[in-house]
Amino acid sequence: MSKELPEWEKAREEFVVQWGSLGTQWGIPRTMAQIHALLMTAPEPMCTDDVMERLEISRGNAHTNLKDLVGWNLVRIITKKGDRKEYFEAEKDVWKIFITISKERKRREIEPAMQLLRDCAARTKEEAVGPGRDFHQQMKDLDEFLSFGVKVADTVISMKHASALQWAMRLLG
């Protein structure tokens, strides 16, 4: 006895599976990407058991990845009164998702890199000639570029969707 899914649920199934394998290509755990896809397209918040059943994964796996998504601020926990289970709901607004991911990546990926570049630049600031000087300069160039990129990103992040759109249209126009 297999449940007959409506057409849109079949498309959703496809979306979840493929989003999962796309995820692995950019270094995101398959399950995490799948859960995110599932929740982004969920009409209602889902609980751990819903996710386990739908993706046929263990409780531990579902739990860990749900909590990781909460840690990325891409998913929030909902509690219903009279029910002590936790339900999970993904942010669906595309602009907000973009802002959130940008912030997190900045914090987790860019900032540590900048720290390293600064350390390496500082250690070689006395180098006045030849390869030593070039190395120092390279570290500074990379750092400056990232700093600048972060400033731009911070500006965009602080914008409302509409202002960002308007600004981008000007660039394109």
Add this chain to the structure above:
Amino acid sequence: MSKELPEWEKAREEFVVQWGSLGTQWGIPRTMAQIHALLMTAPEPMCTDDVMERLEISRGNAHTNLKDLVGWNLVRIITKKGDRKEYFEAEKDVWKIFITISKERKRREIEPAMQLLRDCAARTKEEAVGPGRDFHQQMKDLDEFLSFGVKVADTVISMKHASALQWAMRLLG
């Protein structure tokens, strides 16, 4: 008998190692990130054996990752006359590195995702009500956002560094 490295080479060593482990955090193979760091800070082009020796890795590993970097257009092959070895040289200009990575990521990561979103949107375009309609709309929203992002990226990618800077300054100012 261990070779005494100049101070800047010690900093470089640190850079290579740490860039490698940063790399793994954003889904880039450690060795690939290390080789890239090594070449970005190399005074002269290096051959496969140079890289093997410096990073203490096997020939196969060095070879594969060097060629992958060439495939990303982050590294190019240099041949010296009277020497049949291949030498490798990384792009050092930060703006060019940025452009290259943006292009490649667009091609490898964004475009496949957009394809999926379009398929899923197309399969559900008849859905007129309720969750089916919401799903369709979500796919369209994601697709539109990415399309727009790609347009912006294409514009930036086509700019010279100086114009991009000027444009960004206006945003910040």
Add this chain to the structure above:
DNA sequence: TCACGATTTCACTAAAAACTGAAAATACCG
């Protein structure tokens, strides 16, 4: 406080990814 549903942890296993080393293929030179 006890019982129970829910969450969290974690030792273990499974799967995937990265790396090795040597053999095979290729390119160049006389």
Add this chain to the structure above:
DNA sequence: CGGTATTTTCAGTTTTTAGTGAAATCGTGA
């Protein structure tokens, strides 16, 4: 051609990461 330096491939191994499932912990209401 034949010899040699170099590049490429790939089966096998190691390392890393992801996932399981059951036990431990937590939290709430009776």
